Structures are given as structure tokens and as C-alpha cells.
Amino acid sequence: xxxxxxxxxxxxxxxxxxxxxxxxxxxxxxxxxxxxxxxxxxxxxxxxxxxxxxxxxxxxxxxxxxxxxxxxxxxxxxxxxxxxxxxxxxxxxxxxxxxxxxxxxxxxxxxxxxxxxxxxxxxxxxxxxxxxxxxxxxxxxxxxxxxxxxxxxxxxxxxxxxxxxxxxxxxxxxxxxxxxxxxxxxxxxxxxxxxxxxxxxxxxxxxxxxxxxxxxxxxxxxxxxxxxxxxxxxxxxxxxxxxxxxxxxxxxxxxxxxxxxxxxxxxxxxxxxxxxxxxxxxxxxxxxxxxxxxxxxxxxxxxxxxxxxxxxxxxxxxxxxxxxxxxxxxxxxxxxxxxxxxxxxxxxxxxxxxxxxxxxxxxxxxxxxxxxxxxxxxxxxxxxxxxxxxxxxxxxxxxxxxxxxxxxxxxxxxxxxxx
Amino acid sequence: xxxxxxxxxxxxxxxxxxxxxxxxxxxxxxxxxxxxxxxxxxxxxxxxxxxxxxxxxxxxxxxxxxxxxxxxxxxxxxxxxxxxxxxxxxxxxxxxxxxxxxxxxxxxxxxxxxxxxxxxxxxxxxxxxxxxxxxxxxxxxxxxxxxxxxxxxxxxxxxxxxxxxxxxxxxxxxxxxxxxxxxxxxxxxxxxxxxxxxxxxxxxxxxxxxxxxxxxxxxxxxxxxxxxxxxxxxxxxxxxxxxxxxxxxxxxxxxxxxxxxxxxxxxxxxxxxxxxxxxxxxxxxxxxxxxxxxxxxxxxxxxxxxxxxxxxxxxxxxxxxxxxxxxxxxxxxxxxxxxxxxxxxxxxxxxxxxxxxxxxxxxxxxxxxxxxxxxxxxxxxxxxxxxxxxxxxxxxxxxxxxxxxxxxxxxxxxxxxxx
Numbered sequence: 001x002x003x004x005x006x007x008x009x010x011x012x013x014x015x016x017x018x019x020x021x022x023x024x025x026x027x028x029x030x031x032x033x034x035x036x037x038x039x040x041x042x043x044x045x046x047x048x049x050x051x052x053x054x055x056x057x058x059x060x061x062x063x064x065x066x067x068x069x070x071x072x073x074x075x076x077x078x079x080x081x082x083x084x085x086x087x088x089x090x091x092x093x094x095x096x097x098x099x100x101x102x103x104x105x106x107x108x109x110x111x112x113x114x115x116x117x118x119x120x121x122x123x124x125x126x127x128x129x130x131x132x133x134x135x136x137x138x139x140x141x142x143x144x145x146x147x148x149x150x151x152x153x154x155x156x157x158x159x160x161x162x163x164x165x166x167x168x169x170x171x172x173x174x175x176x177x178x179x180x181x182x183x184x185x186x187x188x189x190x191x192x193x194x195x196x197x198x199x200x201x202x203x204x205x206x207x208x209x210x211x212x213x214x215x216x217x218x219x220x221x222x223x224x225x226x227x228x229x230x231x232x233x234x235x236x237x238x239x240x241x242x243x244x245x246x247x248x249x250x251x252x253x254x255x256x257x258x259x260x261x262x263x264x265x266x267x268x269x270x271x272x273x274x275x276x277x278x279x280x281x282x283x284x285x286x287x288x289x290x291x292x293x294x295x296x297x298x299x300x301x302x303x304x305x306x307x308x309x310x311x312x313x314x315x316x317x318x319x320x321x322x323x324x325x326x327x328x329x330x331x332x333x334x335x336x337x338x339x340x341x342x343x344x345x346x347x348x349x350x351x352x353x354x355x356x357x358x359x360x361x362x363x364x365x366x367x368x369x370x371x372x373x374x375x376x377x378x379x380x381x382x383x384x385x386x387x388x389x390x391x392x393x394x395x396x397x398x399x400x401x402x403x404x405x406x407x408x409x410x411x412x413x414x415x416x417x418x419x
Numbered sequence: 420x421x422x423x424x425x426x427x428x429x430x431x432x433x434x435x436x437x438x439x440x441x442x443x444x445x446x447x448x449x450x451x452x453x454x455x456x457x458x459x460x461x462x463x464x465x466x467x468x469x470x471x472x473x474x475x476x477x478x479x480x481x482x483x484x485x486x487x488x489x490x491x492x493x494x495x496x497x498x499x500x501x502x503x504x505x506x507x508x509x510x511x512x513x514x515x516x517x518x519x520x521x522x523x524x525x526x527x528x529x530x531x532x533x534x535x536x537x538x539x540x541x542x543x544x545x546x547x548x549x550x551x552x553x554x555x556x557x558x559x560x561x562x563x564x565x566x567x568x569x570x571x572x573x574x575x576x577x578x579x580x581x582x583x584x585x586x587x588x589x590x591x592x593x594x595x596x597x598x599x600x601x602x603x604x605x606x607x608x609x610x611x612x613x614x615x616x617x618x619x620x621x622x623x624x625x626x627x628x629x630x631x632x633x634x635x636x637x638x639x640x641x642x643x644x645x646x647x648x649x650x651x652x653x654x655x656x657x658x659x660x661x662x663x664x665x666x667x668x669x670x671x672x673x674x675x676x677x678x679x680x681x682x683x684x685x686x687x688x689x690x691x692x693x694x695x696x697x698x699x700x701x702x703x704x705x706x707x708x709x710x711x712x713x714x715x716x717x718x719x720x721x722x723x724x725x726x727x728x729x730x731x732x733x734x735x736x737x738x739x740x741x742x743x744x745x746x747x748x749x750x751x752x753x754x755x756x757x758x759x760x761x762x763x764x765x766x767x768x769x770x771x772x773x774x775x776x777x778x779x780x781x782x783x784x785x786x787x788x789x790x791x792x793x794x795x796x797x798x799x800x801x802x803x804x805x806x807x808x809x810x811x812x813x814x815x816x817x818x819x820x821x822x823x824x825x826x827x828x829x830x831x832x833x834x835x836x837x838x
Contacts, residue, residue, distance in 0.1 A: 007586070010587075011582075011583050011586045011587070013579075038588040041588060062582060063579045063582045063583060064579075064581075064582030064583040064584075064585060064586040065586035065587075066582075066586075068585075068586055068587070068588060069586045069587055069588075070587070070588050071587075152807055152808070155808055156713050156808055156809060157707045157710075157711070159808055159809060159811070160432075160482045160483075160707070160710040160711060160712055160713065160809070161706045161707060161710050162483075163430075163481060163482045163483030163485075163710060163712075163811060164430050164482060164483040164706050164709065164710040165483075165706075166483060166487075167426070167430045167483040167484035167485075167487055167488045168429075168430070168484075168487070168488055168489070168490075169457040169460060169487060169488075169489050169833070169836055170833075170836060171832060171833055171836045176706065178707075194806075194807075194808060195808065230836070281705050281706055282703065282705060283703055283704060283705035283706060283707050284701065284702055284703045284705075285702060285704060285707065286700050286701060286702035286703075287580045287583050287584075287595065287700055287702060288576045288579070288580060288597075288702050288704065290583065291576075291579040291580050291582060291583040292576070292579060293579055293582075294575050294579065294714055295713055295714065297807060299807075374806060374807075377806075377807035377808065378806065378807040379807060380802065380804055380807075383799065385799055387613075387793060387796075387797065388571055388613075388716060388718075388793075388796035388797040388798060388799075389571070389574055389575055389578055389613060389614065389796065390575060390578060390579070392578070392582060413590060414588070414589075414590055417588055417589060417590045417649070
């Protein structure tokens with residue numbers, strides 16, 4: 001069976017490890033893998049890459065999505081039948097029997113829609129989802145590859161900054177805020193709580209999109225910490241919301257009406273420093289947190305590899321419409337396996353941080369939350385460096401000759417957009 | 420001889436490695452080392468710590484300043500003689516013959532002033548400076564411990580983000596800006612240029628405080644890169660300035676008149692995304708860049724250890740008023756040694772990025788600059804982790820019993836400020 005692999009959505013430090021897992025498993029099973037450039041767009045454009053010569057070890061250590069990724073709102077087949085015709089023309093032209101789509105919630109909808117379309121058309125295609133997202137918000141998957149590494153990076157950063165904060169004396173005290181990604185979910189913000197081994201260690205406060213922002217309670221807790229320690233470290237998920245559900249945004253961002261989110265961390269830093277006339281510092285790691293391949297979680301990396309390999313097995317076994325989901329068997333010692341989950345049941349959903357993972361006061365992670373998070377950041381991996389910097393996967397991708405005419409249908413402008 | 424060691428100014432990922440170098444060398448030479456809490460403030464407060472039981476390996480792997488640091492504008496002896504009286508009373512009470520002060524430009528002024536004061540008083544004190552600053556701006560020192568690690572962290576981050584940027588397709592293109600520390604000097608911004616192995620790799624543009632900000636030239640170059648690649652990565656030093664010398668600040672920061680610097684990176688991201696209607700992302704690593712002990716430069720770490728050890732030798736040799744400065748012997752293969760430099764000649768100065776290290780167009784690092792920077796990020800070090808996060812130096816510091824009455828003079832409020 002020929003397999004087509006594609007990456008979709010925001011990339012992570014380990015999505016290429018899943019690609020490596022796919023390529024390694026396919027080689028072991030004697031299958032050929034081709035990869036689409038820029039996700040489903042590369043299928044439409046017939047921009048395909050031969051994975052035969054890929055160095056899987058280098059691939060598995062490279063951040064970003066080597067084959068390119070995309071965000072595309074899939075049209076329904078009724079509204080854009082030609083779009084689906086094109087996809088199946090390309091799959092048929094290259095004799096593809098299995099499609100492995102590596103992405104988050106939105107990408108699982110693509111899997112579900114293509115699976116249904118193939119059945120309607122009688123095209124023999126097995127569609128399998130491979131989970132990926134730093135947001136950790138795929139339903140039915142205990143944790144998502146990419147999350148553990150971003151979590152480890154942010155928790156490590158918070159622990160390191162705590163040493164810095166504790167070093168400096170000052171008359172005024174200081175507040176430090178780190179903004180974590182997460183527009184609707186606070187998983188990454190929560191993970192920074194692992195940095196603290198006791199209540200005096202950073203982060204002293206964690207703000208989640210799942211818990212409405214209570215300014216009075218925040219200031220009361222910040223004052224308590226500032227009085228006790230002289231500094232206060234706060235993690236803010238970028239998507240925290242007021243009680244009425246509106247996003248907390250930097251007051252300064254009123255200048256940019258198109259920006260729905262942005263600057264929540266800066267706003268909290270301004271708020272606290274203004275209330276207590278203390279120094280403020282504000283870190284926004286932004287893309288750094290999702291591409292920090294120099295400091296991945298070994299558990300996360302192993303899981304990313306494993307879901308790629310499992311997806312190949314599912315394809316060969318004909319498990320159409322399944323996600324290769326991670327299942328937790330035990331917290332400590334941590335044990336997990338991979339099980340098939342029906343993508344139609346979980347696509348488009350969003351798993352938020354459950355209430356029991358948030359402390360009663362709403363501004364810290366509970367013990368149950370810590371038990372869940374702790375194993376996901378475990379383990380380090382060696383990094384291959386050249387001249388002191390990570391080497392990453394290089395080399396040209398080996399394009400496969402096109403057999404069809406260029407695509408001119410729905411979203412063709414995006415398909416052929418400059419990268 | 421009893422030695423007093425103190426840390427001052429903003430901390431780095433390796434200032435504790437210099438402390439470890441001091442303690443190790445002193446042990447080897449049979450000297451006792453006491454450390455002051457929070458720099459010179461701890462001398463005034465007679466808040467001293469016994470270094471006998473310190474685990475130097477753990478210390479050398481811990482970011483921040485374990486003993487605490489401070490920023491204090493030293494008064495002149497004429498204006499505050501009691502301040503100096505107190506310092507020498509404490510030194511005498513604890514029989515201190517050598518003072519090792521670990522800091523940047525401002526801290527070297529402390530060394531020079533205390534050295535002069537001791538001579539005037541006939542107090543037998545050898546004052547030695549140990550260089551430290553991520554800003555890399557100490558005159559007479561080829562590079563400053565702390566810089567190489569922050570440089571490696573930022574260059575690594577930029578290289579990783581480049582993989583992420585290259586992954587995504589979009590109709591609109593995207594600009595990514597990373598703001599590096601550096602209010603007056605662009606050394607850290609310059610270091611990110613090491614991430615690029617060719618002109619298509621990030622960062623495509625580097626903006627320095629040393630080169631006046633030219634909006635027209637920036638937009639022209641950004642447009643060229645966006646057209647070619649579809650994305651453009653820019654490093655902005657926080658202290659970039661307009662042609663008239665005024666700092667480039669976020670337009671949004673007009674709301675905060677007390678903030679002289681801040682948001683230069685955000686401003687550049689707004690400017691470019693506004694001009695070309697492209698997506699924007701903006702990272703502000705802030706304290707993360709100076710405390711990232713999980714990813715230090717082995718060269719930097721070795722130099723941090725070595726200047727600590729050399730300072731002990733200088734103290735024992737009676738080389739009063741000297742800085743243990745790093746001297747470069749060769750770029751490649753990199754060779755260096757440590758030489759004494761008169762602190763009175765270099766204190767309070769500021770070494771800026773020289774014009775020949777900046778490309779002719781003013782927005783990139785020259786080949787000469789790359790040759791200078793390249794060896795400073797070389798080498799990695801293992802990180803001891805517990806539960807997936809760096810362990811760091813723990814344990815209580817062992818305080819030394821006070822012999823004098825509490826201090827009540829100049830800056831006593833700061834001396835006894837909450838941390």
C-alpha cells in the first residue's frame with residue numbers, strides 16, 4: 001500500500017518525530033510513503049515528496065513541519081464537489097491507499113470528511129489521524145504530542161526565571177508575567193506550575209481561560225506574594241477572559257481593532273505593577289515555546305514517534321477514520337499505550353482543563369492537575385549541534401513528478417500562495 | 420587570606436559558575452571565602468554567608484545569583500563617609516583581605532571606588548573585578564561571561580523559529596520579530612545572526628542601537644524578503660533609536676510615560692505587518708534569555724569558571740584594582756586567556772558593537788562580526804534534571820553570625836528592603 005502523509009495546523013517541536021515514526025514504520029512494513037507539501041494544499045497542488053531518502057533521525061530532531069503545514073477550512077463536499085474530485089484524482093494518480101493526517105482538532109475534521117467522501121465515492125482509502133498540538137486539546141487523547149515539549153520548555157523557563165527573580169533586591173518589588181499560548185485552553189499555562197516545588201517558587205499565580213478572570217482576587221494574591229517574597233511570578237494563558245466572556249487584552253491594543261487576542265500577559269503585568277507600584281517584566285515566548293527542539297520532553301518525543309508508527313499499522317489494518325490516540329494507564333510510574341479512537345466522535349471538539357485540575361481559588365494548579373502533567377515533561381534527549389547550534393534536518397526534499405494538470409478550483413490562491 | 424565574594428547587577432545563566440570558580444580556587448589555595456548577600460548591600464548589612472559547605476558543581480549549574488545581587492549607585496566617599504566607614508568596619512570585623520566583585524560596568528566602578536578608599540584609609544584590601552554581563556559591553560574584556568550563553572539561547576531560538584515560519588503557507592505572509600535585551604548595545608541582537616547559514620535563513624534583518632533606525636530601508640528590505648520567502652524574521656535590540664537619538668518605543672506605550680524603553684520589537688512588528696498587511700508574531704524572551712541555564716554555551720561556562728578562579732589568584736598576588744579580563748588570541752580555532760585590566764581605566768565605560776561588525780546596509784551582521792561571535796556559543800553542557808526539570812542549587816545558605824550593630828546609614832532602606 002502507498003501511504004500519503006501530511007502535516008497540518010500550527011507546528012510543534014516534535015511533529016517531525018511523528019513523520020519519522022511514519023517513515024520508519026512504513027519502511028519496516030515495506031510500504032512507500034509520499035508526503036504532501038503544506039498539508040491538504042499539497043494534495044490539491046499535487047505537490048508531493050518522496051520520503052525514501054529521508055534521514056529519519058535528523059527529521060525526528062527538527063522543529064517545525066519539514067513538509068510544510070497549512071490551515072484550511074475544509075468545504076463540505078456538497079458545496080465544493082470539484083475540490084473533492086481533485087483530491088481523489090491526485091490520490092488515484094499516485095495510487096494512494098492510506099492517508100495519514102497529522103494535526104489537531106481542525107485537522108481531524110479533514111480526516112473525518114475525507115473518510116466519509118471516500119466511502120461515498122467507493123474509493124478504497126484508509127484515513128488515519130495522527131494527533132499533534134501544543135494546545136493538548138484533542139478529545140479522546142490523554143495528551144497530545146507537542147504539548148509535553150512545550151510544557152517542559154515553559155516550566156523550565158519559569159523555574160530558571162524564578163532563580164533570577166529571587167536574586168535581585170529592590171525597594172519596590174517586582175512582578176514577572178509569562179504569557180503562554182492557549183486561546184481557549186490553559187494546558188500550557190497549567191504546565192508551568194510544575195516549576196514550583198513549594199508555594200514560594202514560581203509561578204505563584206496561574207491564570208486560565210477556563211476560570212473567569214477575577215481582578216480583585218488576583219491583586220489580593222499578588223499583594224500577599226509580593227509582601228512575603230518581594231517578587232511575584234504569574235503565568236497568563238493568552239486567552240484568559242473576563243467574567244462576561246470577553247478576552248482580557250492589553251489596554252494598549254485598543255489601537256488594533258482586528259486583534260481579538262493579544263497582550264493578556266502584558267495587561268496583567270501593567271495591572272499588578274500599577275496597583276503596587278512595583279517593577280514589572282513581561283515575557284512572551286510566542287513561537288519559541290512550540291519550536292524549542294533543543295529542549296524536548298523525551299516522553300513527548302517518544303509518543304510523537306509512536307503515534308506515527310501506530311498510524312501506519314492502522315492504515316495497513318484498514319482502520320479507517322481512526323485517530324492513533326494516547327491512552328494513560330498509570331500516572332506514576334507513568335504507563336501509556338495507543339488506541340484507535342473514532343475521529344468522527346472527537347473532531348472539532350476541544351478539551352479544556354477540567355475544573356478538578358485547577359485549585360479551588362482558580363489561580364493555581366491542583367494536585368490532581370500536577371499528577372496529570374508531571375509525567376509529560378519527563379526525560380531529555382541529546383541535541384546534535386554544529387558550531388554550537390542545533391543542526392536540524394537539511395537538504396532538499398525530493399519532489400515527485402506531477403501527473404495531472406495544475407489545480408484551479410476552491411482555494412487555489414492559497415494552494416499556490418507564496419509560502 | 421579571607422576573601423569576600425559578591426554578585427552585582429542583572430544576573431546571568433553563568434554568574435554562579437564564576438562563584439563556583441572562586442570557591443574552587445580558594446579551596447585549592449586554602450583560603451576561606453565568605454559571600455555577601457545582595458552585593459554590596461550585604462556588606463553594609465553584614466549579611467554574610469559561609470561558602471565552606473557549598474556544592475560547587477550544583478552552584479555552577481544554577482542560573483540567577485545564588486547569593487543575591489543588587490543595583491546601587493555608589494556614593495562618593497566625600498559625600499557619604501559613613502557609608503565607607505561601615506563597609507570597612509564589616510570587612511575588618513570579618514578579617515577580609517580580598518574583595519571579589521562580580522558584575523558589569525557599574526559594578527566595576529564599585530571595585531575602583533573601594534580600591535581607592537582602601538588605599539586612602541590604609542586598609543589592606545585587594546579589590547578584584549570579575550566580569551559578568553549578558554550585554555557584553557565591558558571595555559577591555561574581549562567577551563563577558565553570561566553573553567555567550569544568552570547569545571546561544573537567542574540564536575538557537577531564532578533558528579528553531581525559522582523552521583516554524585518556513586512550515587506555514589499563507590496568502591498574506593508573516594513577519595516575526597524577536598526582541599533581544601540591549602538598551603545601548605546590540606551584541607545580543609547581533610548574536611542571533613549566527614542562526615542563519617545563508618541569506619534565506621532567519622534572522623533576515625537585525626536592528627541595532629548602534630545604527631540609527633531607518634524605517635524606509637527596513638520596509639524595503641522586509642518587502643524584498645516577504646516577496647521572496649513569504650515570511651520575514653527580524654531581531655530587534657530593545658534599545659534601537661531613531662535618527663534623532665530617541666528610543667523606538669511601542670506606539671501603545673504612550674500610555675506609560677515612565678517607560679523610556681519598551682516594546683521596540685512590538686513596534687517593528689506592527690510597522691511591518693501594517694505596511695504589507697501580513698500576519699505578525701512577536702516574541703519577547705525577556706528574563707528567559709539571561710537565565711536559560713538549560714542551554715548554556717560551554718565556552719561561556721568555562722570562561723565564567725575561569726575568571727572566578729583567576730580573580731582568586733589576583734587577590735592572592737595583591738593585584739589590587741584589576742579586572743580578570745578575557746583576551747582573545749585567535750578566532751578559529753578559538754583561543755583565549757585571562758589578563759589583568761585596570762578597572763579604573765574601564766569602569767563606567769560601555770563597549771558598543773563596532774561599525775565593522777555591522778553590514779554596510781546597517782541591518783545585518785558583517786562577516787567580521789560573525790567571526791567574533793561564532794566561538795562564543797560553542798559547546799553544550801549536560802543538565803542535571805529531576806522529574807524532567809533542571810534541579811538547580813538548593814539548600815539553605817549558611818549565614819555567618821553578625822559582629823556589629825545593624826546598619827542605619829545611606830541606602831539603609833534598600834539594604835533591608837524585602838527582596
